[in-house]
Amino acid sequence: MKLIEALRFTKADFGWFEEYSREKDKRLIEGYWTSHQFRENVNSWEYLVDGIIRADDPSGSEKVRSYYNNIKYEYN
């Protein structure tokens, strides 16, 4: 996969997100969006990109295709 353009890029710790699903505390959301690490020595960073990524290799295409199909399936 190739990142062609990134209009916005954000690094956030998914741990905050998971924790919020257990305990509804707005401070958890703030921790997520201010890019703080949720737990030391635990790597659960995710990278959000607003931009264009091209999957021009077959495996990448298939990965995105399956993701798309799953979403459709879940929606239905």
Place this chain on the structure above:
Amino acid sequence: MRSLGATSRRIEREQRRRQRELEKPRIFYEKMQEQEKAILEAQLYENRIDIILSVHRECGELCDWASIQTNPPPEKPSLSRNHEEMAQGRIRSGLPLQKRFLSITEAQLKYRLKRSDIEIEFEKERRRIVPAAASRLDCIFVADNEDTIKSNIQRSLRSHCSRSEAYRGFEIYQSGFWMV
């Protein structure tokens, strides 16, 4: 006996007379039908002959060729670029693509909204805390040619982002997938 025989003959005569009376309108009716049929046929025939002969009697509107020749030529129609300009305007503002995106992504957005309230809450808070951050919400964008992707999608995406606070998603393209 004589009087009985006379009576029966009289009855029979009566019946025959009655029969003749009843027959009269039926015969008349049949004759009428034949007559009407003949009239119609005659009318159709005359009409057909009329059509054939009308070539020699009727002609179209007369043309005054001399005045046509001396008249100035008609004005050249001026080209209006209204629609083109409107379309260009829409492209510049990113509206057509955005519309297309929205129509395609509606299901996806609905899905996201339906699937996770947490994601929606995070999205709302993102707008409040760091509006410049990339969104967690995904949506699918589809484009049908490379030009669309290269020239318009980024502009449309910016426009889309400014209005809808930046969605993340991916775009399916003929030769592969484009994630935006």
